[in-house]
Amino acid sequence: MSSTRRTAIVAGVLFLVTEVAAIGGLALYRPLLHDADYVLGPGADTQVFLGALCEFVLALAVTGTGAVLYPILRRCNEGAAVGYVCGRLLEAAVILVGIISVLSVVTLRARTDGAADADAASLVTAGQALVAFHDWTFLFGPNFVLGANTLILAGLMYRSRLVPRAIAVLGLVGGTLICASATAVLFGIYEQVSVAGSLAALPVFAWEVTLAVRLLAKGFDADTGSDLGARDGAAVAAV
Template sequence: MSSARRSAVVVGVLFLVTEVAAVGGLALYGPALHDTGYVLGAGRDTRVFLGALCEFVLALAVTGTGAVLYPVLRRRSEGAALGYVCGRLLEATVILVGIVSVLSVVTLRQQGQGAAAAADPSLVTAARALVAFHDWTFLFGPNFVLGANTLVLAALMYTSRLVPRPIAVLGLVGGALICASATAVLFGVYEQVSLPGSLAALPVFAWEVTLAVRLLAKGFGEGAGTPVGAGTPLGADAG
């Protein structure tokens, strides 16, 4: 197996991990994010901890995709490849900040147990502020930054033919849509977790899953092993 083929397999697996971890984390976070009385109740801390673990795995996988793709992408455009790596690092950092805000809600609940705490409205106010903080990180990380990263990667894939162009076009459409949706959420047109928001996120989801399947099945296309301006692509890297 060539180095490009190995990289393609690793990237494909990492993209699938990001999808599973992202959906799992959001679902498991439910009690802390949507129950305003969570901080005063018995709590479902184990479920929230599992959600945090999923989000941590997500951050690692996001970082991994940038690191593994860099040697392949820099043969086409070193500046864009470096930008993609930095963008993925930024996305992972915002995700980690969101994890800390949700876990802080759990800490408030654990330290504020008791009748006196239940009568203290400041606990609910503090918990809501932390949830709001998480919601903003969720908007800027897995939406704005993800959209920008998707556009950069899809553009590189399109120009270099690392994957079939219809797949790259799906990424370009998905990245643009999720950035537009995030802008609409920012200005209060609709809620992030809503039908319009979910529909706008579907093309990015489809892009990442389709890209992962393509890389696992056939690897990179003709541009994987050849720098810009070089001769015939390496046949072994064509997938």
């Protein structure tokens, strides 16, 4: 198996992991994100911890896609490849900040036992502030930054024909829509988690799943992959 084919397989697996982990994290966080008085109730801390673990896996997988694809992408455009890696690192960093804000709410909930009414009210306010902080990280990480990263990767794959152009076009559409949707949420046109927001996210979800399946099943385009492999061989020989 060639190194290019191995890269395609690893990248495909990582893209699938990002989708599963992202959906799992969002679903497991629901009790905390949608209950304004979570810090005063019995809580679903174990579920939230599992959600945090999913998002931590998501951050690792996001970073991994950038690192794994860099050797391939740099042969197409080194500057854009570096930009993609940096963008994925930024996306992962924002996700990690969101995890910390959610776990901080759990810590506050553990301190409500025996709290006076005035203290309880302060804890509720603090908890809501931390949830709002998470919502903003969710907007800028898996929306704005994800959209920008998608546009870079899809653009590189469209120009280099690493995958069929129909797949790359799906990525270009998905990246554009998710950025436009994030802008709409930023200006209060609709909520982040809403029908409109979900519909806008579908193309980028379809892009990542389609790309993952393509990379796992067939790898990069045969002609392009061979050409890239030949370039690598020539570079090694020159050194």
